[in-house]
Amino acid sequence: MTALALAAPALAGCSSxxxxxxxxxxxxxxxxxxxxxxxxxxxxxxxxxxxxxxxxVLPSVVQITTASGLGSGIVYDDKGDIVTNAHVVGSATTFAVTLVNSSKPLDATLVASYPESDLAVIRLSSLPGGLRPAAFADSTKVELGQITLAMGSPLGLSSSVTQGIVSATGRTVSEPSGGGSPGATIGNMVQTSAAINPGNSGGALVDLNSRVIGINTLAATEPEANGAAAPGIGFAIPASTVTGIADQLIKDGKVTNSGRAALGITARTFFDQSFQPAGAAVVAVAPGGPAASAGLQPGDVITKIGDTEVTSLNSLTTALASLAPGSKVTVTYTRDGRSGTTEVTLGTLETP
Structure with missing residues (x-):
């Protein structure tokens, strides 16, 4: 079975x-x-x-160093804003940023972080000459088989480039939690065969039109091979998600519209009589929210979203991550031992 590992500091290898x-x-x-x-x-x-x-594009890709490690980032605008992964910044608020054409680190501070989508923005304290913002593509137009280049700083090897293709689109991926990772579940990710190694996190996945189609975020690993990287299976947060979140972080210092689908419930994993996870139990229903309007109640156990089985809170989150606010979905649930279904028009996940 293949697992996933964040492309956080310290692995080997790059190919071109x-x-x-x-x-x-x-x-x-x-x-x-x-x-x-x-x-x-x-x-x-x-x-x-x-x-x-x-x-x-490479002049727009930077190396970010914190007290606990390093990663990559992308120059977002001419004001010194740099977008990266939330797991790159972690709990840090100050950073050293190294541009591709300089060996002298520049100071930067945190603008805001949104761990739910594993994205963050930091800002250079002073603007250097020749700062070059990257151009971002419309990631909804990314196609299977497109040639891609992944740029970043694997193992601190700044300005490294690997090549591959778009292997798949629309992947929903749950990151591992712990070790500085927010454990986010992210929908519509771009899968690529370009090597994405530790230190590449926050770097650019680029098409041959010199546009960023995604932010390099994590790679698959093989548990049966002691967690070794699974060659050619990497994932990037799509550019449309990146720009939507980054614009809000820069403007408001927080995310007010997550763009993520929600049922409007609080839930927990439900365990059956054999103590096996068997669904997502509804703990509370937001008044007037999607679930309430569809008749769901506290105590209901959600077992399916559309055709997707739900066996835990995490699988419910994963199922919802692949859907869009405003879409209609059939929810299968049990109540007092009896199964039922209801159609829910999904809302938008509220942010703290």
Whole structure:
């Protein structure tokens, strides 16, 4: 079984794409008209694209150092705001930020953190010359098979770049909790085969148009291999989520619209007579909220959201993370030993 690990400080390795060109024989009238010449041209073009994107975007990717470790970040605007993962900043409020074109760290302070989506914004205390904000893509248009470059500072190796493709979109991923991780459940994540290693957290996952399609966040690990990284399975928070949350943190210092679906309940994991998790028990229902309007009551045990089985509070959270506020979903529940269903129009998760 495959588990997940945050791309927090300290793992090994980075790889980069390389291209080889073929030489045509002396009898070829034009290298570009031969199969080998075509391959060479295509390889050289891809290499040129990689180098162009790296030149465009890498100056916008920074290294962030705290008292407990390091990670990466992306220059968000020309005011010195830098977006990163909440698990990179942890409980710190001051940071040392190193730009790609400098070896001298710059001071930065925390703007705000939103652990529920594992995102945070920090701000440089003084603006250096030539600060270059990154361009963010519309991540709803990301497609399977797109070439991606992951940029960051794995193992403190600043300005490292790895390459891969978009392996999947719309993944709902629950981060491991503890060790500075908020244990967030995040929907619509981009899965990539580009290596995302510890220290890459908060860095940029970029397309060949030099636009950030996501923030590198975590990689899969293989428990049966003593937690070794599972090659080619990494996840990035989509750009649309990043910009939506970052804009609120910068403007208000908090998130007022999470963009996450909610039932409007307080719940806990329900255990059956064999002490096995068997659903999410409703503890309280928000008056006038989605669950209340659909007739759910305290004491009900939710066992399914749509076609997704619910066996615990965590699985309920995961099921809701893949849905959007305003969508309608059938909720299956038990009440007094009898099963029932109700249609709920999902609300928006309120933030503290």
């Amino acid at each position: 794409g390389s291209s080889s060109s073929s030489t045509s024989s002396a009898s070829s009238s034009a290298p570009s008209s031969s199969p080998s010449g075509a391959r060479a041209g295509g390889a050289n073009q891809l290499q040129d694209d990689y180098q162009r994107v790296i030149k465009d």
